[in-house]
Amino acid sequence: MATIPVMGVVAIVVFAILRLTPGDPAAIIAGDAATTEQLHQIRIQMGLDKPLYVQFILWAGQIVRGDLGISLISGVPVAQMIADRIGPTLALSTTIIVFSILVAVPLGVIAAWRQGTLLDRSTSAFSVLGFSMPVFVFGYLLILLFSIELRWLPVQGYRPPSEGFWPFLSRLILPTLALGTAYIALITRITRTSVLEVMGEDYIRTARAKGLKENAVLIHHALRNASVPIVTIIGVGITHLIGGVVVTESVFNLPGLGRLVVEAVLARDYPVIQGLILLFSFAYILINLLVDVLYTVLDPRIRY
Amino acid sequence: MSFDWLKRGPVRAVCAALTLSTSMLVAAPAEAQTITAVMSSGLRVLDPVVSSAAITNVHGYMIYDTLLGTDAQFKVQPQMAERWEISPDGKTYTFTLRDGLKWHDGAPVKAEDCVASIKRWGEVDIMGQVLFGLVTDIKVVDDQTFQIVVRTPTDVVLSSLAKIGTRTAFMMPKRAAETPSSQPIKESIGSGPFKFITAEFRPGVRVVYEKNKDYVPRKDPASWTAGGKVVHVDRVEWVTMPDELTATNALLNGEIDYIENMPYDLLPMVEAKDGFKVEVLDKLGLWTYYRFNFLHPPFNDRLIRRAAMHAVGQEDILKALTGNPKYHRTCTAIFGCDTVYASNYGADFLIPANPERARELLKEAKYDGTPVVILHPTDNRTVSPQPVVIANALRKAGFTVNLQSMDWQTLTTRRASKRPPAEGGWNIHATNGPIVGITDPLRNQSVATNGERAWFGWPDFPGIQALRDKFAVTADPAELKAIAAEVQKQVIDEGVVVPNGQFMIPTAYNTKLSGILESPAALFWNVKKAR
Numbered sequence: 001m002a003t004i005p006v007m008g009v010v011a012i013v014v015f016a017i018l019r020l021t022p023g024d025p026a027a028i029i030a031g032d033a034a035t036t037e038q039l040h041q042i043r044i045q046m047g048l049d050k051p052l053y054v055q056f057i058l059w060a061g062q063i064v065r066g067d068l069g070i071s072l073i074s075g076v077p078v079a080q081m082i083a084d085r086i087g088p089t090l091a092l093s094t095t096i097i098v099f100s101i102l103v104a105v106p107l108g109v110i111a112a113w114r115q116g117t118l119l120d121r122s123t124s125a126f127s128v129l130g131f132s133m134p135v136f137v138f139g140y141l142l143i144l145l146f147s148i149e150l151r152w153l154p155v156q157g158y159r160p161p162s163e164g165f166w167p168f169l170s171r172l173i174l175p176t177l178a179l180g181t182a183y184i185a186l187i188t189r190i191t192r193t194s195v196l197e198v199m200g201e202d203y204i205r206t207a208r209a210k211g212l213k214e215n216a217v218l219i220h221h222a223l224r225n226a227s228v229p230i231v232t233i234i235g236v237g238i239t240h241l242i243g244g245v246v247v248t249e250s251v252f253n254l255p256g257l258g259r260l261v262v263e264a265v266l267a268r269d270y271p272v273i274q275g276l277i278l279l280f281s282f283a284y285i286l287i288n289l290l291v292d293v294l295y296t297v298l299d300p301r302i303r304y
Numbered sequence: 305m306s307f308d309w310l311k312r313g314p315v316r317a318v319c320a321a322l323t324l325s326t327s328m329l330v331a332a333p334a335e336a337q338t339i340t341a342v343m344s345s346g347l348r349v350l351d352p353v354v355s356s357a358a359i360t361n362v363h364g365y366m367i368y369d370t371l372l373g374t375d376a377q378f379k380v381q382p383q384m385a386e387r388w389e390i391s392p393d394g395k396t397y398t399f400t401l402r403d404g405l406k407w408h409d410g411a412p413v414k415a416e417d418c419v420a421s422i423k424r425w426g427e428v429d430i431m432g433q434v435l436f437g438l439v440t441d442i443k444v445v446d447d448q449t450f451q452i453v454v455r456t457p458t459d460v461v462l463s464s465l466a467k468i469g470t471r472t473a474f475m476m477p478k479r480a481a482e483t484p485s486s487q488p489i490k491e492s493i494g495s496g497p498f499k500f501i502t503a504e505f506r507p508g509v510r511v512v513y514e515k516n517k518d519y520v521p522r523k524d525p526a527s528w529t530a531g532g533k534v535v536h537v538d539r540v541e542w543v544t545m546p547d548e549l550t551a552t553n554a555l556l557n558g559e560i561d562y563i564e565n566m567p568y569d570l571l572p573m574v575e576a577k578d579g580f581k582v583e584v585l586d587k588l589g590l591w592t593y594y595r596f597n598f599l600h601p602p603f604n605d606r607l608i609r610r611a612a613m614h615a616v617g618q619e620d621i622l623k624a625l626t627g628n629p630k631y632h633r634t635c636t637a638i639f640g641c642d643t644v645y646a647s648n649y650g651a652d653f654l655i656p657a658n659p660e661r662a663r664e665l666l667k668e669a670k671y672d673g674t675p676v677v678i679l680h681p682t683d684n685r686t687v688s689p690q691p692v693v694i695a696n697a698l699r700k701a702g703f704t705v706n707l708q709s710m711d712w713q714t715l716t717t718r719r720a721s722k723r724p725p726a727e728g729g730w731n732i733h734a735t736n737g738p739i740v741g742i743t744d745p746l747r748n749q750s751v752a753t754n755g756e757r758a759w760f761g762w763p764d765f766p767g768i769q770a771l772r773d774k775f776a777v778t779a780d781p782a783e784l785k786a787i788a789a790e791v792q793k794q795v796i797d798e799g800v801v802v803p804n805g806q807f808m809i810p811t812a813y814n815t816k817l818s819g820i821l822e823s824p825a826a827l828f829w830n831v832k833k834a835r
């Protein structure tokens with residue numbers, strides 16, 4: 001239930017900030033040759049000449065009825081625009097999260113287990129590199145190698161799964177590698193540190209003394225007890241993905257929500273920006289809720 | 305960097321297997337012949353009357369047809385009209401439509417549709433407004449014939465209906481054309497050579513057109529927007545790519561066929577590869593210019609305007625803009641070089657930078673150091689370099705300059721503000737536009753000087769307006785030229801608009817495409833694609 005007041009506050013703040021930002025959707029619609037008079041006529045037609053509080057009441061009324069409104073620029077309902085564009089973002093986010101977790105958690109555990117070895121130092125070096133390299137630089141390098149030189153993968157675009165598994169997957173591999181590397185670096189570092197912290201605990205020594213295999217010690221005792229900070233960083237990573245996909249979607253031309261946000265902001269398409277930010281804030285709240293629930297599963301001592 | 309080791313031996317075998325399995329997975333029956341193009345910007349507004357955006361106008365050419373066209377010699381030619389007749393007194397134009405014209409929904413095109421379309425367009429287009437200032441009657445004669453009656457003989461009836469550039473007079477069904485001109489139309493039904501596929505339209509992402517199989521092209525060869533609009537492909541898809549490097553890579557990888565506006569700095573990537581062509585299709589190109597705000601100091605003073613005009617040199621701006629002399633030329637003609645009304649008046653002081661003369665003029669004008677606020681859009685590569693060069697040149701001449709950076713959207717709001725520069729207004733803003741849209745004193749809206757009703761900057765010079773009015777009601781070609789030359793002189797003398805030269809934007813495409821027309825607008829008829 002706490003979600004509703006949070007989103008209410010978000011709605012008010014976003015509405016106020018947008019209207020205080022200079023810019024005019026009428027100018028986008030009318031184009032460069034429009035006169036002051038023509039812009040004024042379009043503003044009237046879009047209802048932008050009404051007092052701000054009236055505009056807010058009208059918009060809030062729509063939101064309460066579950067209607068996100070209509071794009072000022074294209075005239076398409078915001079809900080439809082989001083539905084059209086959510087596929088690439090969901091697909092990319094999912095592949096990045098799955099890929100990052102599958103690579104980063106084992107890598108972090110092994111680095112901790114083999115602390116001080118060449119493997120550990122290589123993992124640390126990779127983490128620093130992966131986290132430092134801008135996504136677009138890595139993205140362009142991947143395109144140069146895999147698309148232009150080798151011609152293995154397409155440069156850009158998105159195909160929904162309905163058009164075939166490989167067309168769908170082949171267009172996600174490079175963006176996943178580009179953005180996933182930073183997340184792998186982040187999760188690997190946290191996993192390594194967390195596992196290292198618990199490796200010196202008494203229960204690890206006890207588990208080894210009981211004669212448990214090293215795999216079992218690492219997975220069931222070390223990793224499980226180190227998992228709370230790892231889950232936290234994965235949760236934080238997912239929420240930050242929303243920002244990360246903006247660049248990735250542009251470099252790989254994925255028509256997702258990240259690009260839609262940028263387009264809507266540049267065009268001052270108020271209903272679209274407002275609808276998207278409400279959606280993102282809902283996603284943030286949901287992810288935080290999921291992380292909190294996971295804490296209680298992973299560590300029964302945690303109670304809310 | 306070489307990746308040859310990856311192309312050999314086992315790696316290559318794995319790739320071949322992967323590629324084969326991929327092709328088996330995606331193999332489809334005979335594919336439609338499709339041109340995939342990255343246009344200058346994403347299409348969001350579909351109504352070419354409401355929007356003056358270039359991309360909306362190109363969309364208009366895809367799905368709508370025009371009553372008249374303009375050929376490469378600037379001559380007006382019939383397009384939807386089979387013919388027109390002018391009464392002996394030169395005041396009544398009778399247009400007869402071609403047989404067999406159909407809207408995309410199958411209904412026949414009628415004269416009443418054309419009359420409604422012309423009326424709606426005439427409310428907002430600068431040429432349309434001039435036309436309707438002269439029109440005394442516009443009426444349907446029968447389903448294929450209508451008349452326009454003007455109060456005095458004029459060249460404007462034909463030249464306005466045939467205009468290229470922003471807000472072309474496209475014909476729409478009457479039901480769409482009856483929509484108020486400030487309100488976007490709800491459907492995209494035209495009678496043009498392509499059909500708009502509404503179900504596949506994703507604003508700002510993808511636009512799909514299919515060949516209009518019912519379209520009957522004219523028999524004469526295509527030239528600009530005149531002649532036969534023969535479509536040789538099944539589909540044209542416009543894909544929006546926000547990143548220019550990605551678009552270039554996609555072209556090189558064969559994923560797209562055509563980039564309308566190729567960035568100058570990425571040209572070597574395409575020019576170095578076989579199978580691709582870089583070409584300037586709009587030979588007239590664009591003009592870049594800046595505009596003073598006449599409402600506030602210091603540019604409400606003619607002498608200070610002249611000082612600024614001496615301070616800024618065209619070559620410096622053009623070099624910063626294109627970085628390649630192949631794609632620019634100095635030009636002071638406010639109706640464009642190589643056009644009917646081209647004049648080089650002002651070339652002596654507009655082309656070279658002369659900061660010494662500018663300083664003398666500033667002294668003479670007793671310039672008090674009032675800061676000059678210049679608007680600088682950072683997110684538009686064809687408008688971003690100019691303000692920086694102008695600011696630098698003005699500083700050298702002794703102006704106090706406040707260069708304010710912002711996004712293009714903020715600029716479009718800011719330039720409409722008539723407030724003093726210190727309170728959110730401005731003194732100078734630079735932009736550009738296609739030459740084809742400024743080829744005479746009527747269609748070049750930057751030379752309108754009707755004060756508060758003029759374009760941003762709001763110059764007020766009744767003498768220039770009177771010349772424009774005279775141009776509208778003159779039919780004699782020699783007299784029209786004389787009037788245009790006088791407009792050029794007065795506009796430059798008063799600093800109504802300051803031309804900074806012309807530049808061309810190259811188009812890059814895969815050589816699988818052939819028959820691409822040279823034209824001021826990107827046109828997709830006549831284009832063939834090899835399989």
